[in-house]
Amino acid sequence: MRRAPHVWTHPVQPRKPITFRPPLTNSFVVSIARHVLLPLALRFHTKIEKIEIEEDGLRRLRALKGERVMLLPNHSEENEPYILFHLSKVLGDEFNYLTAQELFEKSRIQGWFLQRAGAYSIVRGTADRTSFRVTRQLLADGKRWLVAFPEGVAVGLGDLVMPFQAGVAQLAFWACEDMAEDMAKDGESRPMYLVPAAIKYLYLADMHKEINASLGRIEDKLLPNDGPAPEALYERLARVGEAVLAANEKARGVRPRSGASFNERVSHLREFLLSSVASALGITFRTDQTLMERIRILQNGVDQILYAEPAGSDYERELLLRRQAEVRELSETVLQVRNFVAFDTSYLEEGLTTERFLDVLRLLEVEVFGSSRFRGPRKVVVSVGEPLNVRGYMLRYAEDRQTILEEVTRRMEDSVKGMLARLSLASRPLKG
Numbered sequence: 001m002r003r004a005p006h007v008w009t010h011p012v013q014p015r016k017p018i019t020f021r022p023p024l025t026n027s028f029v030v031s032i033a034r035h036v037l038l039p040l041a042l043r044f045h046t047k048i049e050k051i052e053i054e055e056d057g058l059r060r061l062r063a064l065k066g067e068r069v070m071l072l073p074n075h076s077e078e079n080e081p082y083i084l085f086h087l088s089k090v091l092g093d094e095f096n097y098l099t100a101q102e103l104f105e106k107s108r109i110q111g112w113f114l115q116r117a118g119a120y121s122i123v124r125g126t127a128d129r130t131s132f133r134v135t136r137q138l139l140a141d142g143k144r145w146l147v148a149f150p151e152g153v154a155v156g157l158g159d160l161v162m163p164f165q166a167g168v169a170q171l172a173f174w175a176c177e178d179m180a181e182d183m184a185k186d187g188e189s190r191p192m193y194l195v196p197a198a199i200k201y202l203y204l205a206d207m208h209k210e211i212n213a214s215l216g217r218i219e220d221k222l223l224p225n226d227g228p229a230p231e232a233l234y235e236r237l238a239r240v241g242e243a244v245l246a247a248n249e250k251a252r253g254v255r256p257r258s259g260a261s262f263n264e265r266v267s268h269l270r271e272f273l274l275s276s277v278a279s280a281l282g283i284t285f286r287t288d289q290t291l292m293e294r295i296r297i298l299q300n301g302v303d304q305i306l307y308a309e310p311a312g313s314d315y316e317r318e319l320l321l322r323r324q325a326e327v328r329e330l331s332e333t334v335l336q337v338r339n340f341v342a343f344d345t346s347y348l349e350e351g352l353t354t355e356r357f358l359d360v361l362r363l364l365e366v367e368v369f370g371s372s373r374f375r376g377p378r379k380v381v382v383s384v385g386e387p388l389n390v391r392g393y394m395l396r397y398a399e400d401r402q403t404i405l406e407e408v409t410r411r412m413e414d415s416v417k418g419m420l421a422r423l424s425l426a427s428r429p430l431k432g
Contacts, residue, residue: 020130021121029116047376057384068142073197075149076158098148123307125300139175162292164413166405196385198419204377266343339367353427385415
């Protein structure tokens with residue numbers, strides 16, 4: 001008897017069409033959020049008790065009141081939007097926020113609040129023409145300052161800055177071009193400022209109790225109770241890191257070379273995961289691209305497929321839905337690679353601080369348990385760099401767009417890195 005042909009049986013649920021979420025700023029909602037929701041979120045979710053904005057930075061920002069401004073902060077964790085929202089409160093202004101599409105999709109209530117707080121959506125890694133057009137219009141109109149995160153994703157390590165994406169600065173140059181016609185009419189030369197900002201989280205108390213509790217929870221999950229554990233915190237962290245690494249090597253069938261060091265094994269596993277996702281997405285990396293750039297490229301590639309709109313015949317639409325179901329698993333692998341960035345011991349060897357140690361612990365918790373929480377009490381220090389007037393680059397931009405975009409982007413990135421390195425000097429050395 002002939003066997004029946006194989007039929008695709010994986011259940012694929014059609015999703016709602018992705019729609020652009022424009023900013024619908026509502027001053028009443030902004031006021032409620034500033035005075036009620038923001039203090040609650042800072043204290044109970046982020047564990048932030050104090051936000052300090054350096055005086056020099058405040059003076060720079062106040063001097064730009066009424067100007068067209070694009071704020072470019074670092075993005076080490078998901079709490080930076082709270083900090084920028086607080087900054088808008090201090091300045092007495094309302095901002096617009098360029099925000100990843102998925103944050104609007106989590107819940108209707110969250111999406112509703114985000115829009116009325118001034119946020120609007122962009123699908124990362126795609127030519128989101130609607131979002132680009134709205135961004136250019138917002139910048140050209142100059143009614144509100146715009147916040148954008150040039151790193152694109154939160155890396156989870158407070159002292160690490162991912163390479164900035166040149167596409168963010170490109171939006172400001174496009175807006176300047178859009179303004180050129182109006183400038184010709186009224187004879188005014190209107191500046192457009194890019195303003196770098198560094199955000200640093202610092203602990204206000206001794207965190208040994210919380211560190212020991214977190215390590216104990218991870219040890220209970222990963223390690224057999226076959227003898228006394230080492231007492232030194234770094235040795236305990238190394239022990240659970242080894243257990244996580246070995247488990248993933250076994251699960252993935254990855255065999256490191258004999259005698260490979262811990263960091264070499266971590267690198268080998270990361271490269272294996274990156275290559276497998278890149279192959280599945282049809283992505284080829286350049287040899288000069290850093291680890292963090294490749295992670296971002298993969299995340300953008302995943303988003304391109306997840307947020308693609310079904311089109312064509314019913315069969316073609318079904319194929320896309322199947323592909324999207326497959327890619328969701330790849331997204332989890334990309335997240336895992338981001339978690340493994342913290343496994344490399346160099347991050348802690350550069351400076352064994354409470355802040356860095358808890359950065360690594362949080363990513364370990366996400367890897368082992370699927371989630372983590374913020375610990376405190378913490379404070380945030382915000383430093384603001386020298387504004388850069390995009391208008392002053394327009395003639396050179398017209399001659400060589402790519403070179404000028406790279407130059408401006410590098411200046412913003414270097415400024416943020418320099419400020420963050422200075423702020424990190426206040427980190428708490430970790431003993432034990």
